[in-house]
Amino acid sequence: MSAAASSSQGGAEGGTHPPGEEEQGESSAYYECNICLDTAKDPVVSMCGHLFCWPCLHQWLETRPNRQMCPVCKAGIGKDKVVPIYGRGCTKPQDPREKMPPRPHGQRPEPENAGGIFPGFGFGDGGFHMSFGIGAFPFGMFASTFNFNDGRPGPPPPASPQHAEEQFLSKFFIWVAVLFIFWLLIA
Amino acid sequence: MTSMEKRLQKELQALTKDPPAGVIVNTESVSQNMSEWIVDLYGAPGSLYDGEKFQLSFKFSPRYPFDSPQVMFIGPNIPVHPHVYSNGHICLSILTDDWSPALSVTSVCLSIVSMLSSCQEKKRPPDNAIYVKTCSKNPKKTRWFYHDDTV
Numbered sequence: 001m002s003a004a005a006s007s008s009q010g011g012a013e014g015g016t017h018p019p020g021e022e023e024q025g026e027s028s029a030y031y032e033c034n035i036c037l038d039t040a041k042d043p044v045v046s047m048c049g050h051l052f053c054w055p056c057l058h059q060w061l062e063t064r065p066n067r068q069m070c071p072v073c074k075a076g077i078g079k080d081k082v083v084p085i086y087g088r089g090c091t092k093p094q095d096p097r098e099k100m101p102p103r104p105h106g107q108r109p110e111p112e113n114a115g116g117i118f119p120g121f122g123f124g125d126g127g128f129h130m131s132f133g134i135g136a137f138p139f140g141m142f143a144s145t146f147n148f149n150d151g152r153p154g155p156p157p158p159a160s161p162q163h164a165e166e167q168f169l170s171k172f173f174i175w176v177a178v179l180f181i182f183w184l185l186i187a
Numbered sequence: 188m189t190s191m192e193k194r195l196q197k198e199l200q201a202l203t204k205d206p207p208a209g210v211i212v213n214t215e216s217v218s219q220n221m222s223e224w225i226v227d228l229y230g231a232p233g234s235l236y237d238g239e240k241f242q243l244s245f246k247f248s249p250r251y252p253f254d255s256p257q258v259m260f261i262g263p264n265i266p267v268h269p270h271v272y273s274n275g276h277i278c279l280s281i282l283t284d285d286w287s288p289a290l291s292v293t294s295v296c297l298s299i300v301s302m303l304s305s306c307q308e309k310k311r312p313p314d315n316a317i318y319v320k321t322c323s324k325n326p327k328k329t330r331w332f333y334h335d336d337t338v
Contacts, residue, residue, distance in 0.1 A: 037198070
């Protein structure tokens with residue numbers, strides 16, 4: 001209370017008083033970060049006018065990468081939609097957003113199953129990945145059977161010992177596959 | 188002091204200095220453990236809960252305020268309300284999906300008082316019996332569906 005009273009007295013002289021204890025009162029609350037509630041460090045302001053420390057806002061944007069909303073008013077927000085603030089006392093004006101650049105999302109390791117059979121399908125939802133993988137499993141097997149000749153040497157001439165050997169091997173593996181599928185069915 | 192403790196300290200200071208009507212933080216519980224608060228809540232005058240006293244438990248993870256606090260009713264008096272289960276769990280979107288780091292203990296308390304005040308008829312959620320039997324101890328582990336905005 002006394003701090004506020006002396007502040008209003010000092011204000012009558014045209015605001016020439018040095019920033020001292022009076023400034024620590026209610027007026028400094030205007031410059032508090034909406035996340036850490038401390039005086040904003042590396043301040044940035046959103047298009048909707050809300051003030052944050054850049055490290056605080058950056059951490060929040062990383063926490064919810066697919067729902068980038070202003071923590072205060074839920075307006076759209078993003079790295080390129082905030083304005084850095086440079087006060088006069090700031091000796092080396094550097095864009096706070098450059099100090100801590102958000103890591104590009106492509107460089108972060110993907111969750112375990114993301115590389116699966118069809119790496120192009122980034123649906124993002126874990127449940128979907130799992131069911132899709134199981135559904136696609138038999139196709140993967142057939143695909144390898146049908147693509148047998150791709151980029152490989154042609155079959156050896158008939159009646160050669162190699163031919164007989166390959167015939168035996170292919171029959172053997174077909175039976176292994178049949179047994180495997182049978183086992184899958186009864187298991 | 189971690190950023191979480193620093194922020195909680197500021198919230199505690201503001202809440203004890205200038206508490207909103209019907210919200211009283213139990214400073215004894217807080218002084219023992221900064222990451223677990225107990226807040227006394229009084230039903231708003233004119234509402235169905237006028238004069239009733241409730242207790243809310245807040246548990247903060249080290250990632251607070253980026254992570255929402257775990258909030259539930261505790262103690263002998265759990266409000267009978269369509270969004271409050273008899274074990275104290277609260278179905279309120281700002282406690283999970285719609286959490287924002289600009290929210291605070293005070294704003295969560297006010298939201299809950301307001302949720303109680305807009306109630307027209309005191310009754311438990313329709314799935315109370317099965318939920319209370321099957322749910323986790325931590326309400327944040329429940330997959331909540333927020334479908335009813337009327338109460």
